[in-house]
Structures are given as structure tokens and as C-alpha cells.
Amino acid sequence: MISTGTNAALAGRPEGLEQLRSLLDTALCALGDAALKRNGPVAPGGPEAAVAAVREVLGSGRFLADEPSAQRVQALFEAYATWSVDLTHPSAVARMQCAPTAASAAAELLAATLNQSLHAWESGPFALELERRLIQEMASWIGFDAQADGTLTPGGSISNLMGLLFSRDRALKDTGEVSATGLAGRPVRPRILCSEAAHFSVARAAGFLGLGRSAVMKVPVDDRGRMLAAEARRIVEGFDADEVPVAVVATAGTTDHGSFDPLPELADLAAEYGIWLHVDAAYGIGALFSPRLAPLLDGLDRADSIAFDLHKFGWTPASSSVIVVRDRKHMECLDEQAVYLNPSDDETFGFTSLLGTSLQTTRRSDAFKMAATLLTVxxxxxxxxxxxxxxxxxxxxxxxxxxxxxxxxxxxxxxxxxxxxxxxxxxxxxxxxxxxxxxxxxxxxxxxxxxxxxxxxxxxxxxxxxxxxxxxxxxxxxxxxxxxxxxxxxxxxxxxxxxxxxx
CATH class of the missing domain: 3.90.1150.10 (Aspartate Aminotransferase, domain 1)
Incomplete structure (x- = not known):
């Protein structure tokens, strides 16, 4: 039975756990019934039917109703299950969106019930240390050493934004600390190189970071969407004196062809000119798990930052995105001392937080479900x-x-x-x-x-x-x-x- 109103219980309480067991039975039944009724990867009817399904759940009422209704909650569960895409169906092949393992789904439920956060030690001590350990191991997958660091993010777009944030501050440090003083008045024109097939989030990140979308220079690609390294070199060698290369963004696994930019050649170019190399491996990171396909990622260990998603090719629920940085010193622009979250004396005694690694303050324990899949598979x-x-x-x-x-x-x-x-x-x-x-x-x-x-x-x-x-x-x-x-x-x-x- 679903309890509502003042009878609704908090999930972690004994009475809440009893309600949760009942609700979980309801949810699992809804999933099973939907799978039997759907007979395909999505319910038929298109957009009009989906709109009608939401309207049917609400009726003439509102979400924040004067009279809460257990029946409407059950109807909500059933409609959500019916009108969700079945990612386990073999004809669901539209998106880089994987079905999660049962272990990671169970971990997601446990994480939601306990609602830990990573902005202060007392908000989630185990969750905090688990993420630290997972980031260390992920850095080792790539070939980074103990100087590496990183964080989990809400998605590949934010991971790319963070990679370009670090590259911006490094590239423009000679004209002042960007995070402190801003971009106004700087006598330079920042430039970011990426391929014509790069993800749209690169240009959007440039806009967010105050560099402007016009700072992004699209490098021509071959017939499979791979950046032409010779063209990238030609562009860099042709920069005027006031043009400052902020980053070369390579893509490992483009959204269309799944192509990999020539990482060794781009790493050579970046090293020669002292340019930050960021690799968007949101999709292509899957190749790292396969001995046969791993050579596609040769040169990845020479990147300065890498973005990848395990909710694309890692069988964990979204969001499970990661940004890993070769040297943690480049994350210093995120350092923040908040007396009510990470006071220095607490930090000295080991009560540390992850506030200084992320753009977010309150943050989910996404490492938990990722760990569940990795340990299971x-x-x-x-x-x-x-x-x-x-x-x-x-x-x-x-x-x-x-x-x-x-x-x-x-x-x-x-x-x-x-x-x-x-x-x-x-x-x-x-x-x-x-x-x-x-x-x-x-x-x-x-x-x-x-x-x-x-x-x-x-x-x-x-x-x-x-x-x-x-x-x-x-x-x-x-x-x-x-x-x-x-x-x-x-x-x-x-x-x-x-x-x-x-x-």
C-alpha cells in the first residue's frame, strides 16, 4: 500500500523501509506489466499518445494537489514504466544510452534512499572516499600516475566544459589569473581547435567560459569524420601573435561514425606548441575495455584531460560521467574554502570534502552505481x-x-x-x-x-x-x-x- 499525506514516511526510517518495500513491489510490477504490454522498444502512438498519458495520470488535478492520492502515485509508476524506452529491447538502437546492470540499478536505489552528498565529509564519508578511490583507478586505466585527479560530473558536456576551464586558465595565466580577474581587457584572442565532427558541447563550453563560440576553430575531417592532423598543424602555425591556442580538443568516438581522431599526431602537435590536449572520449572509452579495440585509443595517455561516460558504454545509469586530469594542480581554480563546509582545521584532521574538485556543491554519489557494475561484470x-x-x-x-x-x-x-x-x-x-x-x-x-x-x-x-x-x-x-x-x-x-x- 502507498501511504500519502502525513502518513508518508521518510525512506531511511524503519517505517519508511516498510513503505519502500511495498513501493518497490509496485514499481517492479509496473515494469513487468509494461514489458508485456509494450511489445516493442516504446509504446505505440507517438508524441500525442505520450502527452495523453501524462494528462491521464494528472486528470484535472495538479502535482501539488490539496488531496494527495495513492492511486495517482501508482498510476504515475505504471505510466512511467509504460512510456519509458525499453533499452533492453534489441530494436532500441537510437542513442548512446545503455541499459544498466541490475547491480547498478540496485545501487541507485540505495543511493537515493540514503541521499549522500560529496560536498562535506559529514554528508557522505563512504561515498566521498569511494569516489576518490574510483577516480584513482580510472586514471590508472588511462596510464596517468599518482599526480592525476578528477571528478564525476552530470554528463559529458559538463566534463568537456571542465576540461576547457582548466585549459583556459593554464593558457591565459601569463596575462593574469582568469578565475580571479576575468577576461576583460586581455590583449589576446583565445583559440580552441576541434574537428568539424566534434560534439556541440565544445562550442557551447567556449561560450560559457567567456571565450566566445567564435574562438572555436573547426578543423577539416576525412570521410570518416576524423580530424586531419596536418590541417590542425597548418592552423596553429598560421596564428597571429595575439592568437593564443587554449586547447586542442580531440574526439575519441564521434557521435556519427564512432571515429577516433589521430591522438598520437595531435599529442605531438600539442606538446610542440605547449597546448592543452583535451580528449572527448565520452563514447569511445568503451574501446579501452577491449584488448582488440584498445589500440584505437593509442596516445590517450598523453592527454592533459579526458572526458568519458560509463552511462554510454559502461552499463550504468545516467549520470555516470567523468573528467580526469593528468595533474591535479590544474584543478586549483576550483579550490574553495567555505567555513561551514570544509574548514581548514577539519581538513587537517582528515575530515576532507570534494568541494574543490567539482563545479557542483551538493552532488550525488554516482561512483556507487559505477562501482557496482565494475565489480559485478x-x-x-x-x-x-x-x-x-x-x-x-x-x-x-x-x-x-x-x-x-x-x-x-x-x-x-x-x-x-x-x-x-x-x-x-x-x-x-x-x-x-x-x-x-x-x-x-x-x-x-x-x-x-x-x-x-x-x-x-x-x-x-x-x-x-x-x-x-x-x-x-x-x-x-x-x-x-x-x-x-x-x-x-x-x-x-x-x-x-x-x-x-x-x-
């Missing part, structure tokens, strides 16, 4: 799962290449596959793009498959909408892939017939 298991997803992508690519009406862009480097449904001769690029976009929406609306989309230049150089599959579920089988592609081609034929009939 292990190094070999993580590598096996990564390899399985890679092989699934390769299999899907081979099936697409062999299927009439489908065109593969390139062999997958990691676990993403880009393709398109081809149109009849004489069809314009715009019409073909509209067809692929409509196909994707129809598959989602019917609840049959969740695919991503992007734009890739076609044979004539015109950007066209392409479809993208992202394999992060190691329980998917080749038969599941066949069924998914059968659905895609069948829906393409159905839409094609409709378009012909409407002409």
Missing part, C-alpha cells in the same frame, strides 16, 4: 560486452550492404552503423531525405523501432538524411538484427506504396 566481462556490441555492428553493416534498397555508408569502427534507404532513380536529395526522416518517425510512432538520424553527404556531395543504429546491448542477437532490418525495409516499402498512391 569485471574487466574481462566488460571487454566481452564491448566486443559483442562491436560484432553486432559489423554484422548489421554486412546485412545492410547485402540488402536491396539499403545503402551502407562505411564499415563501423566501434558500434554505430550509418545507412539510408535509397530512392528511385530521379528522386531528389531533398525527397530522399524526407523519405528517410518519415520512415524513422513511422517506426517510432508504431513502437516498432527506435533509430537515430544524421546528415551525411551523398554521392553528389549534397547532405542527405541518413539513419543510424547504435549497438550497446550485448544481449542482442544476429537474429534480432535481422528482424530489425526486416522491419525497416518492410516499412520503407509500405511508405513507398503510400507515396506512389498519393501522387
Amino acid at each position: 569485471g574487466r574481462e566481462g566488460m571487454g566481452d560486452w564491448v566486443d559483442t556490441c562491436h560484432e553486432l555492428a559489423r554484422y548489421a553493416a554486412s546485412r545492410i550492404a547485402a540488402t536491396d534498397g539499403l545503402e551502407l555508408v562505411a564499415e563501423p569502427l566501434l558500434t554505430t552503423v550509418i545507412f539510408r534507404c535509397t530512392a528511385e532513380d530521379g528522386t531528389t536529395a531533398a525527397d530522399e531525405s524526407a523519405f528517410n526522416a518519415a520512415l524513422r518517425r513511422k517506426l517510432m510512432t508504431d513502437g516498432r523501432a527506435l533509430l537515430a538520424r544524421t546528415k551525411i553527404a551523398g554521392p553528389d556531395g549534397t547532405p542527405r538524411v541518413h539513419l543510424k543504429l547504435v549497438f550497446l546491448n550485448p544481449t542482442t542477437t544476429e537474429a534480432d538484427v535481422d528482424a530489425l532490418l526486416t522491419d525497416v525495409t518492410a516499412m520503407a516499402r509500405e511508405l513507398g506504396r503510400q507515396e506512389t498512391a498519393e501522387r
Whole structure:
């Protein structure tokens, strides 16, 4: 039974734990029922049905109602489970969004119940020390030594922001302490280099940091979206005297091709000119777990900072993002002494906090669920799962290449596959793009498959909408892939017939 109003209990109390057991049964039943009813990766009906589902839960009332309702709470659980994407379904291949392990989901529940924070020792002593230990081990994965440090963040975008914050302060220190005095009046033009395929968060971070989006210089890429190191060098060598290179941002695992920028060459360039090298490995970090794919990350140990997510390719719930820095001295710009949180005498006696490692004050214990997955799956298991997803992508690519009406862009480097449904001769690029976009929406609306989309230049150089599959579920089988592609081609034929009939 769900207790409401003044009978609602705090989760950690004995009476709260009893209510939690009951609520957990309700939640698990909702999950089981939704899986039986859904019959696909998402409930059918599209946006209108999702809006209607929320409206049905609320009825004519409000969230903060005068009369709390146990029935509405149960309805909320059921609707949330029904209208959530089933990331374990083999046709849920739209996003870099993995299904978490059962151990990490249980850890998430325990973390939420205890609600620890990392801004003061007394807010979460075990959670605080657990994160310290996890960061140390993650730094060792990369090849960093004991001088390394880092923190967990809400996502890869914030990790990239922090990497560029450290690089900004280092690059501009000769003209004054940026974090203390700001950017106004400095006689320099900051520059950040990243590829044309880099994540949008790089430019956004430049804006947040006062450098301006115009400080970001996009380096040309090859046909797989990899930065051309020679072009990056040409740009750096052509800088005027007042142009200051703040950072080279390399991508390890681009969002479309899953490509890896040439890290050794970019590390050479950064070292030669004294430029900070930040690597956005939010997706590509998965390769590190696989002995077969790890060479894709050669040169990663030469970076100054690295961002990566285990909620993309690490089977933990979001958010599970990390920023690791080669030398902790570059995190000093985050140092903050708050007399009510980390007084110096407490710090001296070991009652330390993590306030000086993060942009946040109150912060979740995300290391707990990450540790649960790592301890459960292990190094070999993580590598096996990564390899399985890679092989699934390769299999899907081979099936697409062999299927009439489908065109593969390139062999997958990691676990993403880009393709398109081809149109009849004489069809314009715009019409073909509209067809692929409509196909994707129809598959989602019917609840049959969740695919991503992007734009890739076609044979004539015109950007066209392409479809993208992202394999992060190691329980998917080749038969599941066949069924998914059968659905895609069948829906393409159905839409094609409709378009012909409407002409």
C-alpha cells in the first residue's frame, strides 16, 4: 500500500523501509506489466499518445494537489514504466544510452534512499572516499600516475566544459589569473581547435567560459569524420601573435561514425606548441575495455584531460560521467574554502570534502552505481560486452550492404552503423531525405523501432538524411538484427506504396 499525506514516511526510517518495500513491489510490477504490454522498444502512438498519458495520470488535478492520492502515485509508476524506452529491447538502437546492470540499478536505489552528498565529509564519508578511490583507478586505466585527479560530473558536456576551464586558465595565466580577474581587457584572442565532427558541447563550453563560440576553430575531417592532423598543424602555425591556442580538443568516438581522431599526431602537435590536449572520449572509452579495440585509443595517455561516460558504454545509469586530469594542480581554480563546509582545521584532521574538485556543491554519489557494475561484470566481462556490441555492428553493416534498397555508408569502427534507404532513380536529395526522416518517425510512432538520424553527404556531395543504429546491448542477437532490418525495409516499402498512391 502507498501511504500519502502525513502518513508518508521518510525512506531511511524503519517505517519508511516498510513503505519502500511495498513501493518497490509496485514499481517492479509496473515494469513487468509494461514489458508485456509494450511489445516493442516504446509504446505505440507517438508524441500525442505520450502527452495523453501524462494528462491521464494528472486528470484535472495538479502535482501539488490539496488531496494527495495513492492511486495517482501508482498510476504515475505504471505510466512511467509504460512510456519509458525499453533499452533492453534489441530494436532500441537510437542513442548512446545503455541499459544498466541490475547491480547498478540496485545501487541507485540505495543511493537515493540514503541521499549522500560529496560536498562535506559529514554528508557522505563512504561515498566521498569511494569516489576518490574510483577516480584513482580510472586514471590508472588511462596510464596517468599518482599526480592525476578528477571528478564525476552530470554528463559529458559538463566534463568537456571542465576540461576547457582548466585549459583556459593554464593558457591565459601569463596575462593574469582568469578565475580571479576575468577576461576583460586581455590583449589576446583565445583559440580552441576541434574537428568539424566534434560534439556541440565544445562550442557551447567556449561560450560559457567567456571565450566566445567564435574562438572555436573547426578543423577539416576525412570521410570518416576524423580530424586531419596536418590541417590542425597548418592552423596553429598560421596564428597571429595575439592568437593564443587554449586547447586542442580531440574526439575519441564521434557521435556519427564512432571515429577516433589521430591522438598520437595531435599529442605531438600539442606538446610542440605547449597546448592543452583535451580528449572527448565520452563514447569511445568503451574501446579501452577491449584488448582488440584498445589500440584505437593509442596516445590517450598523453592527454592533459579526458572526458568519458560509463552511462554510454559502461552499463550504468545516467549520470555516470567523468573528467580526469593528468595533474591535479590544474584543478586549483576550483579550490574553495567555505567555513561551514570544509574548514581548514577539519581538513587537517582528515575530515576532507570534494568541494574543490567539482563545479557542483551538493552532488550525488554516482561512483556507487559505477562501482557496482565494475565489480559485478569485471574487466574481462566488460571487454566481452564491448566486443559483442562491436560484432553486432559489423554484422548489421554486412546485412545492410547485402540488402536491396539499403545503402551502407562505411564499415563501423566501434558500434554505430550509418545507412539510408535509397530512392528511385530521379528522386531528389531533398525527397530522399524526407523519405528517410518519415520512415524513422513511422517506426517510432508504431513502437516498432527506435533509430537515430544524421546528415551525411551523398554521392553528389549534397547532405542527405541518413539513419543510424547504435549497438550497446550485448544481449542482442544476429537474429534480432535481422528482424530489425526486416522491419525497416518492410516499412520503407509500405511508405513507398503510400507515396506512389498519393501522387
